[in-house]
Amino acid sequence: MSARLMANPQFRPTLGGRAPRDEMPAPPRAMAASAQKGNRRRAWPRWTRPAVKAALVLVPVLLLAGAAGSAWKRASLAETVAAARESVMDASGALGFTLNEILVVGRTETEREAVMEALGVRRGEPILAIDLAETKQRLEELPWVSGASVERRLPGILYISLSERQPMAIWQHDRQFTVIDRAGRPLADAVELARRGNQRIDTLPQVIGANAPQQVQSLLAALDRVPAIRPRVTSASWISDRRWNLQLDNGVTVKLPEGAGMPMALRQLAELEATGKVLDRDIVAIDLRQPERAVLQTNATAQLPGWEDESKKKPNGKKT
Structure with a gap:
């Protein structure tokens, strides 16, 4: 009695009883690396990257659109530019770029009050609105200051380095x-x-x-x-x-x-x-x-203190 052998469509012959390469289990180290990679990918929601890209594109567009809209109400280009700059500064402050701390190094003789008066800034204002060149010039007008450098360290630190005269x-x-x-x-x-x-x-x-x-x-x-x-x-x-x-x-x-x-x-x-x-x-x-x-x-021949450069003669011809 003959028996018919049915071929298994998912059957794959192996050489020497070894499983094919694509069906071999991954080594433990590779499995751990893959799991960590998957965890990193799942740390942020899928919609984060598209949202960030959209924000980077839309925020400047909206600011420019607002400035362009206000330009119709302005009488001059200077006012339009000033309004656009103010809008950008307000937007940066809303995003958290405000002055929170002032660091001053190199100050020995200069009074703290004099430095703060020369800076003319206040805590909480948009840090991007501070004119660094003008601030540097005011600091260097102080009597003790021979040189100054002013830097922004975002998001909220104003760093000042002073060189003082001796x-x-x-x-x-x-x-x-x-x-x-x-x-x-x-x-x-x-x-x-x-x-x-x-x-x-x-x-x-x-x-x-x-x-x-x-x-x-x-x-x-x-x-x-x-x-x-x-x-x-x-x-x-x-x-x-x-x-x-x-x-x-x-x-x-x-x-x-x-x-x-x-x-x-x-x-x-x-x-x-x-x-x-x-x-x-x-x-x-x-x-x-x-x-x-x-x-x-x-001491025996000394003249009085404050003696003159040139000796003066008395009427009788003697020197004093």
């Missing part, structure tokens, strides 16, 4: 004491800073004379080359609008020549101090106005 001397004039920098620019009232407890004021030398601030830069540059002398200078007087008299911490007055001879005279004084400790002697003044010559005045 106080170098106190200018005494008209019974006032003004802190100045190396270039002679006025920075602040020295008495007010001392009242607030600023300890740097006590370390600054004084400069005296109507035009002393304009000449202090060359004096400080010359003193920088003689580090042994500079710390001992307590004050400097600009004499006859031509030259300097230095007052040292031991009461000795040093008369410097005018013009290009001043740096050379200071080096000469530094050499005399290094070799002979001339500043430790019982003297009241050192005249360095003549090239390569130092005239030392002791």
Whole structure:
């Protein structure tokens, strides 16, 4: 009796009893990666991507349409542009781009109130509406500020970096004491800073004379080359609008020549101090106005304080 074998349409022959490649189970690592990928895909609803694309397209279109609609009611192009900008700023604020925090770095001498007044901003306003260039200019107009940078750190932080001028001397004039920098620019009232407890004021030398601030830069540059002398200078007087008299911490007055001879005279004084400790002697003044010559005045031959540049003669011919 013969038996008919029915072919199974889903039957697939195998080689050596092995299952075909497409029917082999996936390794566990691949299954875990596939599951994680599926979870990531299911983290956002399917409608999220189309909605975001539509928002990116529709928001600018609506803003422009609103601005164009208001243009028919405006009398000039400037008003139309201003209205469009205001609409964009209001829209950015509604999206969360508002000023929430102000970070200022580099501020040492500048008062916090002065910085806030120069900024002219308020918390909660659209951060995109802040004019960075104008804000930077107002900050650099502050006496202590030599440079400023202003950045937006979205969504709500205004980051400000300040560079401040360094106080170098106190200018005494008209019974006032003004802190100045190396270039002679006025920075602040020295008495007010001392009242607030600023300890740097006590370390600054004084400069005296109507035009002393304009000449202090060359004096400080010359003193920088003689580090042994500079710390001992307590004050400097600009004499006859031509030259300097230095007052040292031991009461000795040093008369410097005018013009290009001043740096050379200071080096000469530094050499005399290094070799002979001339500043430790019982003297009241050192005249360095003549090239390569130092005239030392002791207590016995000293003139009165504030002695003049040129000696005056009495009627009988004697010098004072």
